[in-house]
Amino acid sequence: MQDRLKQISTLLKVALLLFSGAFLLFIFTIIVSINPPQKSIENNLISSVWAPNSVEMNLPEGEKGEMIKLGYDIINNTSEFIGPGAIAEKQFSGNNLACKNCHLESGKKIGSGSFIGVSNRFPQFRGRENKMGTLPERINGCLERSMNGSTMPENSHEMQSIIAYIDWLSENVPDNVQELYKGYKNINIPIRKADTIAGKKVFEVHCTPCHGFNGLGTKIAGSKTTKYLYPPLAGPDSYNDGAGMHRVITAAEFIKYNMPLGVNYDNPLLTDEEAYDVAAYINSLPRPEKANKEADFPDKKLKPVSTPYGPWTDSFPAEQHKYGPFQPIMKYYQDTYQIKKTK
Numbered sequence: 001m002q003d004r005l006k007q008i009s010t011l012l013k014v015a016l017l018l019f020s021g022a023f024l025l026f027i028f029t030i031i032v033s034i035n036p037p038q039k040s041i042e043n044n045l046i047s048s049v050w051a052p053n054s055v056e057m058n059l060p061e062g063e064k065g066e067m068i069k070l071g072y073d074i075i076n077n078t079s080e081f082i083g084p085g086a087i088a089e090k091q092f093s094g095n096n097l098a099c100k101n102c103h104l105e106s107g108k109k110i111g112s113g114s115f116i117g118v119s120n121r122f123p124q125f126r127g128r129e130n131k132m133g134t135l136p137e138r139i140n141g142c143l144e145r146s147m148n149g150s151t152m153p154e155n156s157h158e159m160q161s162i163i164a165y166i167d168w169l170s171e172n173v174p175d176n177v178q179e180l181y182k183g184y185k186n187i188n189i190p191i192r193k194a195d196t197i198a199g200k201k202v203f204e205v206h207c208t209p210c211h212g213f214n215g216l217g218t219k220i221a222g223s224k225t226t227k228y229l230y231p232p233l234a235g236p237d238s239y240n241d242g243a244g245m246h247r248v249i250t251a252a253e254f255i256k257y258n259m260p261l262g263v264n265y266d267n268p269l270l271t272d273e274e275a276y277d278v279a280a281y282i283n284s285l286p287r288p289e290k291a292n293k294e295a296d297f298p299d300k301k302l303k304p305v306s307t308p309y310g311p312w313t314d315s316f317p318a319e320q321h322k323y324g325p326f327q328p329i330m331k332y333y334q335d336t337y338q339i340k341k342t343k
Helices: 002-034 038-047 062-076 078-082 135-144 157-169 175-181 196-206 248-258 272-282 318-323 327-337
Strands: 124-126 131-133 228-230
Touching: 062 078, 062 157, 124 135, 135 157, 196 272, 248 272, 318 327
Parallel strands: none
Antiparallel strands: 124 131
16 A cells, blocks of 8 residues: 555656646746847847838828838839939939838848938938938938939928838837848958959859849839839949949948848858959949049048049059958058048
8 A cells, every 4th residue: 555655656746747847848938939039039020110021010190100101112112202203303313223122121121221220320420421411311312322313302201201211110229139230241351352253253143133144133014114123233224333332342241141132141142252253243334423423521531442433542543442452451541540441
């Protein structure tokens, strides 16, 4: 009888231990689901409040929500609302690109100049104008350069709608999230001149399926206005030579972590060297010229080393400013002005 009781007691203890373990595992699962590891947060922010999959999610009611929605529509169909497809008095974008062609996923993708947190960083000092700049001025800079157009009135309904959308994506964003989404991710810049011949080979393998052998993009057939399924990287409908993307380092950073379409910042396909070379090849192709570029960067020592147009305060040749190697130029600015020049 005593042996039987001992067996029952042992079984009860085992059952209690198993139950306790299962219960603790259940509690742990709940805790992890509520407070996931930081890496999981980073990988899944695109479905969070800061980067909703759909603009319709969580939109405020009334006029504010309508403004945000219009801003979203302009970001995605820029030429239709404020470009060549718009009525004459609203044609501020000079080409048929859309803002989302550079600010991927409607400005919600890490490593592609995301809008998340942008409003919280303005006003900010801009070396290109050598002054504190506002968000509307920054948007107009894109219109003049990336969109090869003209400035839009800051009080216009369209400008205010774009700002409303960016503001919405910047509301209550934690500092660590803002830092994650900020700008482009750096690459290790090769210590050599960019090789446009090697870059052309990378382009032919990875870029032509979408952008075509001539880099003129893929148009959407049957559209009433010119729209692109995949944007042009060269030619009259691309960004002009005053755009930030015309700088090889900037373009390489964008390409490395976003191209071919589908890669992301923590799972790139191209190497730093491939991104560097293909950026140089793309920026060797013909594109519109921006007037009065010499007025950019009134304080010339603040000019990024990869700015491909002069004047500069140094004696390095124009070709080196465009294609590198950039390290000697960076060292010159570091030694001469104690300014770290990287892009």
